[in-house]
Amino acid sequence: MMHFVGVDLGASNVRAAVGDRTGEIRATARARTPAGPTGAAVTDAVREVVTAACSSADVDSTDVAGAGVASMGRLDLAAGAVASAPNVDADVGPIRLVGPLASLLDLDRDAVTLRSDTQAGAVGERFHAHPDVEDLVYLTISSGIGAGVIADGEPLTGRDANAGEVGHITIAPEGGMTCGCGREGHWEAYCSGNNVPRFARALHERDPVDTAVPLADEGFDAADVYAHAGTDAFADRVLERVTALNVRGAAAVVHAYAPRVLVVGGAVATNNPETVVEPIRRRLPGELVVDAPEVTLAELGDDAALAGALVLAIPDADRP
């Protein structure tokens, strides 16, 4: 039987899965992503996790017919590497992936496919939950915001797998929030898990009302705001602003890519489907000049990118 390997390299964890040509996962392994000191240390961790997944599946690593890698960070596809990974360590340097995995698995470089984690997530959600859909966008709202696009049945890659960086769409340039990239008014500056707390504090500074939201706590995070939805007037005001901007951002994505299905995932969405996904479903049609897509919660949760990486490892001709 032919075996394939999928890898999901995230800022916190690196995971690997082994499966067959049906895309079903047979065994997995995971480890913490090392914070450096070099890209080579991260590469070593990836190789170890792949080796562990193979041994857990009782598959000789040289019997693997293809590999797919979903990664965070800025990719350099020509080098088959993560060029920079600010979420791990800005100074970690390039993390080589394609070459080292090809040699570990005794494969040609062409048999190792590197994509962004959101692009792999789109492939995973489509394969497992929407196999008949030719046009799909997988929107993740987590620590950042991004999208993976399937258009005309094909995953959209773009230069260096940068298609779908929708978190940096400018949706509120006069709103006063600066994005992590340094520019004003980007979607994720307001609505990502990392930035909802900053936005809440900024709104409270402008209008310091009484609230049960623990704005002053050191560990204050987006979950604290969502936990007070419906019970705290200030939390509801923040979340109404966030929702309005999420709807505006989602409308921009639909106008750009014309999906039939908009899958919404990422931890912020999957932990708060009624507060995040339901309002997008309800309000999106009113913002569109094109037909509204079906809006649905991601089904694979944290596994979307890993599942998609495994599918990307399987040549089209071998897929069921």
Ligand SMILES: [Zn+2]
């Ligand atoms: Zn930005």
